[in-house]
Amino acid sequence: MWKSTVAGQVLHFRLAGINNQNFLMRDRETGSWWQQVSGRAIAGPLRGQTLELAPYDELTFGWWKLESPQGQVLAPVTKDAKEYESNWEPEVAKLPTVIDFPGSGLASRDVVMGISRNGVSRAYPLTAVVAGSPIQDHLGGEPVVLIVGPDGKSIRAFRSALGTNEIELFKKSDGPWMLVDSLTGSEWNFRGCAVSGPSTGRCLEQLPALKDYWFDWRNYHPQTSVFRR
Amino acid sequence: MLSGLALFLIPAWIIQPFKHQSPRALELALEVHAIAPWGTLIAVALAFVLAFTLWKQVAIWKRALLVIGLALATAATVMARIDYFEWMFHPLGAPGFQTVAATRLDPGEMVLAVRFGNDARAYPIRAMAYHHVVNDVVDGIPVTVTY
Numbered sequence: 001m002w003k004s005t006v007a008g009q010v011l012h013f014r015l016a017g018i019n020n021q022n023f024l025m026r027d028r029e030t031g032s033w034w035q036q037v038s039g040r041a042i043a044g045p046l047r048g049q050t051l052e053l054a055p056y057d058e059l060t061f062g063w064w065k066l067e068s069p070q071g072q073v074l075a076p077v078t079k080d081a082k083e084y085e086s087n088w089e090p091e092v093a094k095l096p097t098v099i100d101f102p103g104s105g106l107a108s109r110d111v112v113m114g115i116s117r118n119g120v121s122r123a124y125p126l127t128a129v130v131a132g133s134p135i136q137d138h139l140g141g142e143p144v145v146l147i148v149g150p151d152g153k154s155i156r157a158f159r160s161a162l163g164t165n166e167i168e169l170f171k172k173s174d175g176p177w178m179l180v181d182s183l184t185g186s187e188w189n190f191r192g193c194a195v196s197g198p199s200t201g202r203c204l205e206q207l208p209a210l211k212d213y214w215f216d217w218r219n220y221h222p223q224t225s226v227f228r229r
Numbered sequence: 230m231l232s233g234l235a236l237f238l239i240p241a242w243i244i245q246p247f248k249h250q251s252p253r254a255l256e257l258a259l260e261v262h263a264i265a266p267w268g269t270l271i272a273v274a275l276a277f278v279l280a281f282t283l284w285k286q287v288a289i290w291k292r293a294l295l296v297i298g299l300a301l302a303t304a305a306t307v308m309a310r311i312d313y314f315e316w317m318f319h320p321l322g323a324p325g326f327q328t329v330a331a332t333r334l335d336p337g338e339m340v341l342a343v344r345f346g347n348d349a350r351a352y353p354i355r356a357m358a359y360h361h362v363v364n365d366v367v368d369g370i371p372v373t374v375t376y
Contacts, residue, residue: 004373068351073327074356084355
């Protein structure tokens with residue numbers, strides 16, 4: 001998800017092509033070509049410009065509406081709604097890929113959570129994140145934590161620190177879903193905010209994390225490492 | 230006629246969904262794509278001039294070839310002006326929204342979620358996997374939702 005304003009000009013994007021199974025978009029205003037996954041203009045008058053990332057989450061609808069009961073949901077387009085594939089994920093997983101990066105231990109269409117900090121990138125295989133949440137790690141000199149939410153599907157990443165103090169988060173073993181930090185013993189919810197204990201009211205800084213196929217993440221982050229437990 | 234066709238077909242051939250694009254080939258495709266709108270126009274104009282010149286001098290079956298050639302060159306001229314990817318990928322014009330209560334969506338379905346100020350919006354991935362690009366404004370901030 002991108003902010004659409006570049007150098008003071010609001011751009012409107014349309015699909016215009018494909019590059020190794022990642023979409024190319026063109027903007028109506030200048031006709032420049034943009035790579036969907038990187039937000040970079042690869043041709044046209046704005047070549048070399050990069051869109052600014054709009055912070056976003058990939059959540060289950062069930063969890064999102066708990067957090068945002070007053071929110072608005074994109075309405076289905078009546079004439080297209082019957083075409084929305086309910087089973088598209090396994091279908092896409094079967095499609096052939098056109099670029100492959102063997103040797104990582106991952107299959108091309110394995111799903112990873114991709115995170116970059118200070119120019120250092122790492123792919124966290126979805127299966128490892130789900131099995132090991134919360135996942136504590138260091139990336140580009142920053143403490144990071146990946147958390148699978150109470151619904152078992154939504155994933156968020158945070159900077160695992162209170163100010164300059166690094167913290168570790170643990171899942172509470174009893175009662176409702178809650179995390180506890182190693183420094184103050186406060187309880188944290190899935191939004192990354194402390195809801196009880198000395199840190200109440202404080203929130204961790206959320207980090208951008210891209211859910212992507214391994215081949216696509218690797219293609220745009222050639223130096224990426226792969227998280228191993 | 231051939232050059233007109235080539236101007237449409239080179240980018241169309243390189244930018245195929247299930248084909249590998251090398252950086253060089255993609256660059257060539259985008260360069261050809263950029264000159265295609267007026268390039269095909271010149272090519273089709275030359276093709277018509279050539280066809281009218283030759284018409285009286287050639288046999289019937291060669292005239293048929295000329296007609297086919299003109300048709301192809303004209304088609305290339307039209308195609309060079311059309312974003313045919315939109316036939317496949319169903320872009321969404323102005324997005325419409327509904328309340329949580331009005332939404333029929335399984336709680337386990339994934340959504341892309343954004344929030345600016347008090348404006349929280351969810352874009353169901355099932356719909357995004359069909360439309361792919363939505364241009365929206367959230368709390369006054371223009372955003373492009375992509376999937």
